[in-house]
Amino acid sequence: MRPTSTAALLATATLVGAASIDTPRAATVNGTAGCGTTHWFNGITQYHSLQSGTRSRDYSIHLPSSYDANKPYPLVLGFHGSSSVGFFFEADTGLSGSKYSAEKILVYPNGLGGAWAGANYSEATVPEDLQFVSDLLDEIRSGWCIDNSRIYATGLSIGGGFVNTIACAPVGGNFAAFAAGSGSFYTDNGGVTGGGVTGQPCTPARSPLPVLEIHGGSDTDVLYAGGAGEGGTEPAIVDWLSRWATRNGCTSGNTTETLFSGDVHHSSWACAGVEGESVLQHWKVDDMRHCWASTSLDFSEIAAGQGPTPIDASTIVMAFFDQFVKP
Ligand SMILES: *[C@@H]1O[C@H](CO)[C@@H](O)[C@H](O)[C@H]1NC(C)=O
Ligand SMILES: *[C@@H]1O[C@H](CO)[C@@H](O)[C@H](O)[C@H]1NC(C)=O
Numbered sequence: 462m463r464p465t466s467t468a469a470l471l472a473t474a475t476l477v478g479a480a481s482i483d484t485p486r487a488a489t490v491n492g493t494a495g496c497g498t499t500h501w502f503n504g505i506t507q508y509h510s511l512q513s514g515t516r517s518r519d520y521s522i523h524l525p526s527s528y529d530a531n532k533p534y535p536l537v538l539g540f541h542g543s544s545s546v547g548f549f550f551e552a553d554t555g556l557s558g559s560k561y562s563a564e565k566i567l568v569y570p571n572g573l574g575g576a577w578a579g580a581n582y583s584e585a586t587v588p589e590d591l592q593f594v595s596d597l598l599d600e601i602r603s604g605w606c607i608d609n610s611r612i613y614a615t616g617l618s619i620g621g622g623f624v625n626t627i628a629c630a631p632v633g634g635n636f637a638a639f640a641a642g643s644g645s646f647y648t649d650n651g652g653v654t655g656g657g658v659t660g661q662p663c664t665p666a667r668s669p670l671p672v673l674e675i676h677g678g679s680d681t682d683v684l685y686a687g688g689a690g691e692g693g694t695e696p697a698i699v700d701w702l703s704r705w706a707t708r709n710g711c712t713s714g715n716t717t718e719t720l721f722s723g724d725v726h727h728s729s730w731a732c733a734g735v736e737g738e739s740v741l742q743h744w745k746v747d748d749m750r751h752c753w754a755s756t757s758l759d760f761s762e763i764a765a766g767q768g769p770t771p772i773d774a775s776t777i778v779m780a781f782f783d784q785f786v787k788p
């Protein structure tokens with residue numbers, strides 16, 4: 462990884478300076494090398510690029526408007542859907558709004574060719590995109606003040622599928638929890654052949670790994686029942702969930718509550734050695750198409766010919782993340 466900014470150098474210099482005067486700070490949370498580096502235009506999304514392998518990669522970062530350079534913040538990576546860029550995921554989810562970003566750093570990476578690895582139309586290979594995640598984490602940690610135990614990933618459609626690809630790989634061990642909206646899980650389809658990148662091993666860095674998924678029962682792009690998708694064969698959502706139930710040591714079946722006059726079904730699993738918030742959760746909205754669920758109309762809903770949904774994915778995902786700290 463080769464950061465294009467001088468942030469990493471500044472961070473190192475600042476950290477050495479801070480250590481030499483023995484400043485006590487953040488006694489309970491370990492911050493990263495970027496702690497102590499001052500940034501400008503906090504609260505306004507800024508664009509950066511970095512070199513990852515042979516590729517130049519782009520991302521944007523949004524800091525809390527009251528960013529304190531000596532305070533380690535949770536970090537959320539947000540992966541856009543296909544034919545898109547981070548800007549649209551930021552707009553659809555509203556995650557840079559103060560409701561979500563007041564105490565968190567949001568990062569929106571851009572996929573190569575407007576997509577993420579895993580589909581048969583993807584420009585990047587799975588190893589290339591996973592390397593980008595690793596390089597991106599290095600760059601963010603060295604330039605900004607991050608709470609290493611509270612790093613999360615969420616994404617829409619193929620971005621949600623890629624979040625799962627991360628969760629299945631060693632780099633996933635950096636994260637505290639994962640959440641996908643309308644995920645297309647090309648790389649975790651039970652080994653079914655047909656179109657996309659199949660047969661990727663799913664070997665999570667630890668168990669349990671908190672995972673949440675939200676999906677529409679009326680999704681015509683990424684079918685709830687699985688089958689041929691735009692970029693390859695996708696799993697039935699219940700099969701994909703059942704594999705995570707096994708990986709997460711959830712021995713009993715799901716508990717499902719039905720809400721909003723039968724339109725919404727929230728399932729959770731009881732998993733080995735886990736008390737409190739369930740580490741495997743799913744929201745099915747019967748009457749929802751392929752979009753990022755939002756109670757106030759977002760662009761992805763407009764594109765899907767979908768109205769506002771009874772549940773709000775951003776609220777659910779961020780509340781889920783708040784329950785988990787990496788052990
Ligand atoms: C901080 O880092 C040290 C050294 O790696 C570790 O022993 C300690 O448990 C960490 N503390 C927290 C709160 O993560
Ligand atoms: C990708 O896979 C889908 C579904 O299996 C298939 O319909 C499509 O033709 C494939 N496209 C390419 C470029 O291979």
Ligand SMILES: *[C@@H]1O[C@H](CO)[C@@H](O)[C@H](O)[C@H]1NC(C)=O
Nearest residue numbers: 699702703714715717728743
């Ligand atoms: C929950 O369990 C029931 C009963 O086994 C099953 O029919 C259903 O598909 C499960 N729901 C999910 C979302 O896995």
